[in-house]
Structure formats: structure tokens, C-alpha cells
Amino acid sequence: MRLSVEELACRRSGRRVFTGLSFALRPGEALAVTGRNGAGKSSLLAILAGRLRPDAGQIRVADVGEASLPECLHAVGHRDGLKAALTAGENLAFARALLGDARMEPRAALARLGLGHAHDLPVAYLSAGQRRRVALARLLVCHRPLWLLDEPTAALDVASQALLAELMAEHRAAGGLIVAATHQALGLEDAATLAIAAPEPGLDRPSPTPDRDADWRDADVEDWA
Amino acid sequence: MSRALLALIARDLALATRVGGSGALSLVFFLMIVALVPFALGPDLNLLSRIGPAILWLAAVLATLIGLDRLFQADDEDGSLDLMSAAPVPLELVVLAKVVAHWLTTGLPLALASPLFGLLVALDGTGMGATALTLLAGTPALTFIGAVGAALTASIRRGGLILAVLVLPLMVPTLIFGVSAAESASGGTVPFTTPLAILAGLSLIAAVVGTLAAAAALRWSE
Amino acid sequence: MSGAPPATKPVMSSSPSLWTRLSNPSHFMRWSGTLVPWLTLLSALLLAVGLYLAWFVAPPDYQQGETVRIMFIHVPAAWLGVFFYGAMSLSAIGTLVWRHPLADVAQRAAAPIGAAFTLVCLVTGSLWGKPMWGTYWVWDARLTSMLLLFLIYCGLIALWRTIEDPNRAARAVAILTLVGAVNLPIIKFSVNWWSTLHQPASILRMGGPTIDPSMLYPLLVMIAAATLGGSTLHLYAMRTEVMRRRVRTLTIREAERLDAGRPRVAPAASLPLGQPL
Structure with missing residues (x-):
């Protein structure tokens, strides 16, 4: 499986979270997503998992037959999906x-x-x-083929963290992909790093696709008098 | 595909019977309402037997609402819904499986227990059978209509009240035909099968519209 | 990803379309701003003519006397109650299919107006009922259907007020509006059925197709005036809603701008391990 993301933008409740994210992953590759709290690491994973609609940009997958992206991935996040x-x-x-x-x-x-x-x-x-x-x-x-891990080391002791690193290495050796949002790049030292920075306020990067809320922003002020 | 759906139904049935499940609770609530009515109206058996089917149906509508608010909310909170949206099955079928499981643990026991509760409101044999049959045909409509409200309010904390406000007006047709079918069985101008057929039709429409709408509400719910 | 193979397929994309470009609120504000004063004037004139016809020209009913004049408010209000639900359903399709921002604005602006006219219909119907039926409320099939319509309006407005994020609220309300639109004919049908089962036959039917032309023309003028006036109100409400969203967007932007001026917190790497985002 291959995954490529181009110029992805995210907006939640009208607030810009990030703009212009691009990356590509080939079999065996991993991506460590870093950034301060609230920078949008979880939002990026939610978009990849198909739970959140991107504001702009494209996500492409290749070499997976007819399967859609959510059918190609495992997501482990802070909501563990377990029934007590x-x-x-x-x-x-x-x-x-x-x-x-x-x-x-x-x-x-x-x-x-x-x-x-x-x-x-x-x-x-x-x-x-x-x-x-x-x-x-x-x-x-x-x-x-794709593992989306959101803070996978949270609540894990050192031995379990080492075990997780081992599992990730095995998955990648078998041609799997990993996108992990993490503060600690354990076991992903060789992985590419994507640092999400807060978008510069006021400086809207010209986006190849129009941004839905631009309609609300760009209306001429005279119109409102 | 069918394996995934069966697993889903089996899981929800197991959850309903474990700690925190609401399987038996709606049945108890049903009994509670049926028991309350004579306290409000007086123990006049003639009156009670005349309005018996109406009491049972009203109780069924209210009992269906109990537990509906957790139908998708519980799975939304702990991330199970994310797991389900990653399944190689359309979300519509996931919703269908969950609603069927919910009906099996609430609507079906309600319909099966209704003859017993009919005794409390002095229904005769025909009335009991007819009411049970109409509940069997009509409670799926209630559950599917309720599922739309449950999906819309899945991510709203304390969504139970708004859920009731949203779905109760939509349940009126089911209530009308349910009661009128049950009453026509024990005398009346309308043959029993006419409102019963309409009731079954309402359940089928609700199954289609409810499944599509609930899945649409859950998709991109964030 | 060098040399993307033809097997590559887009999973999701948001590409510009005609609709996206048409959905520019600036354009809407411009043309609606020019149109609204004229529409206001026109509907005021039409309403004046309609009211004159209803009060002074239309004859009193031979059975109901002067109270029949309630009809000239009651029937247009009922029509607008249904009309705005129809408008909301069309807007709901616009919201769900094209994700058209103005469709959402139109839908949101229509709900309180539709609910208000439905309430007017219920109140006037009830006032009309007192002299006609001797009681303020009769479970007449039409009044009951309108009551249920009013309850559905209330549910929609309540749902809007519960969901904070406007885009999510728009989607949820659009879905519920369409479910309601499928249900309304069923409700109408079932209430009619229920009504014929329970209603004593002695009750005087309101209106009906056998209305005399001397009353029909004033009524039609009133309906036209109500439709025009209601649509004008709707345009006003849409303009208000567009401005409300602009205020929201500007406020969020301002918060972002002020936030950027403040020194950044400690770099992410020094945060405690496993801190949730």
C-alpha cells in the first residue's frame, strides 16, 4: 500500500487547525507526527481514518485494490474502542x-x-x-496495511513501549505503513517527521482548492453597513 | 460481510445482558407505566379494558425511548464507532445490525410480554393477542425512527431529552395505527387487517428511511 | 511518491465546482440588499389591499357571521407554515448534496418564521373554534396536523441550539428536516384516518372547496401577500444569519491573531510523556 497526502487543510468549528500538509509513504515507511498540543495531530489522524472531512486537499491510496482508505487501516487512539x-x-x-x-x-x-x-x-x-x-x-x-497510532505509548510502561517498538518494526518489515502522532519517537527514530505548526494567522496561504469559510471572511465590509 | 454483521448483533445482545445493559430495564419501565395508569384513572376495569390497548401502546412508545439515547452514544464515546466505520461493511448495514439488536432486546420482549401486562388492564383474550401482534408489527417502526434521533444526538451530552422532542412527533402515525388496529380486533367498524397492514408498511418505511438517515447522521458526525 | 501509477485513486477531495463559486455570500448580500426594500414595499401594499378586501369587501358568512374573517389570517398562516417547511426541505437537500453554505443559511432562517406562522395558524384556529365549536380546541384533523408540524419545528430549532459547531448542526438539522418531510404526508394521512374514526360528524368543516368567489378573491390576495411578505422576512433573516456568521468568523480570527502575539509554550518534546492532544 502507498499513501500520499497533498495540501491537506483542516478546520474545526470554523477554526483553522492546519493548512498545506503534504507527505507520502511507501511500503515499510513510517511517519512521526509532532507538534504542540492542539496543533492538529489528532485531527490529521481523524481525517486519515475518515472520521473528519478535510477542508481542502487530497488523500490518495494506491496498491490496495478496491478497498477504501478506512478499510486499510487500524486506528488506536485515546478512545480505545473496548467495551468494559x-x-x-x-x-x-x-x-x-x-x-x-x-x-x-x-x-x-x-x-x-x-x-x-x-x-x-x-x-x-x-x-x-x-x-x-x-x-x-x-x-x-x-x-x-496502515496503522494510525495516536499517542500509542500513553499509559504504557517501559517494557510495553519496547514491545510496541518491536511490533512496529515487524509491521514495517512486512511492508506495513505507520502514521504515529507522538511526543516520543520510540521505535520510529528512522521515520520521517512531520511537524505540524499552527497556521500563520491572517496570512492565508493561497490554497489550490477554495476554502469553504473563505466565503464568510472575504465578503466586502461595505456590504454589511 | 454477514459475518461482521452477525458479530455486531451478537456483541450488542451480549452487552444488553451484561452489567450496565438496558435490556431488561425498558421492560420494567413498560410495566411501571402500565401500573401507573390505574392509579391515575381509578381501578374501573370496564374503563381500563376499553383503553387497554391505548395504555399498552403509549407505554411501548415511552419504553422504546428509554435506552435509545445510548444506542450510538455509548459507541461514540469509547471509540467503538470508529472501529465500526473501519469495517469493510457500509455504515448503513452497521446501523441496521445495531438497530435490529436493539429491537431484539427492547421491542421484541415488550411485544412478547404485553399479553401478561394486558391482564393488569383487564384485556380479554382477543384484545391481548391483537395488542401483542400490533406491537410485534409496530415496534420496529418505533425503534428505527428512534434510531435517527439517537444518531443525531450521539455526540450531544445529555441528549435524552432532545431525542424525545425530536422523535415523538414522528412516532404519531405508528401510535395511531397501532392503537386503531388493536382496538378494531375487539369490535369496531374497521377490519383488523387494514390498520395492521398499514402498521407493517410503516415499519418497512421506517426501516429504510431510518437506516439511511441514521447512517448519514453518524458519518462525518465530528 | 514519484511517478504516481495509474492505479492511484483519490480517496477524498474537495474540488471547486460551480456551486462552490455560486455560494458566495457577498454576491447574495449585494443582490438581496437591493431587492429587500422593494419587496418590503410591495408586500406592504399587497397586504394593505388584502386586509381592505378582507375587512370591508368580503361579505360576512351566512352561518358564521363576522368570525369568518379570521379565515383571512388563518389560511395564509397555515399555508406559510407548510411553505417554509418545503423551503427548508429544499435547503436541506442543498446542504447535504452540495454542501452549499447559503442553503444552510436559508434553512436556518426559515425555521423560526415557519414555526411562528404555524403558531399563528394554531392560535387563530383556536380563536375561530370558540364561536364555531364552543371550545378553544377541537382535535380536528387539520389543527392536529398543524400542531404536529409545530412540534417538529420546535424539535428542529432545539437541535440547532444544542449543537455548537454550525457545520455539524447544519448537517444534523438537514437530515432531520428530510426525515420529517418524508413523515409529514404520513402524519397527515394517519391523522385524517384517526380523525374519521373518532370525530363526531356534526362538526362544521372549515373552508372547503365550496367557498364563494366573493370570499375567495380576498383570500387569494391575502395568500399572495403572505407569501411575498414571508419571503421578504426570510430574506431579512438570511441577511441577519450571514452577518451573524461573519461576526463569528471574525471573532475566531481575532482570537487566533491575539493568540499568535503571545510567546509560545515550551516545545512539545519537553511535555510529559503520553499527554493527550
């Missing part, structure tokens, strides 16, 4: 059946994350770090 009332195994079995292209058994995936004992425990009984590891085990139960 179900056991870790049930959560993973559900994800496996829902997402398709099944790989590891839930029990094996949990064991890989050091959570073999938690297979039959309701997620409600697990700590924040353990829940995050269950969510990461989802990466292993189905194959998806």
Missing part, C-alpha cells in the same frame, strides 16, 4: 470478525502483549495500561 462489560478476548474476537482479514487468535495476540492471563477478564477489571495493550492487540488479530 466484555472480556478482553470477546473484544478482540469482535474486532476480528468485524474488520476481516483475520490473523492471530485473540488469545495468542494477548499473549504477545503479555496479557495472556486477561483473556477471560472483563475489560472493566483492567488498568489503563492493560486496556491500551488490549487495544494494541487488535493490531495483531487482523491485518491492515
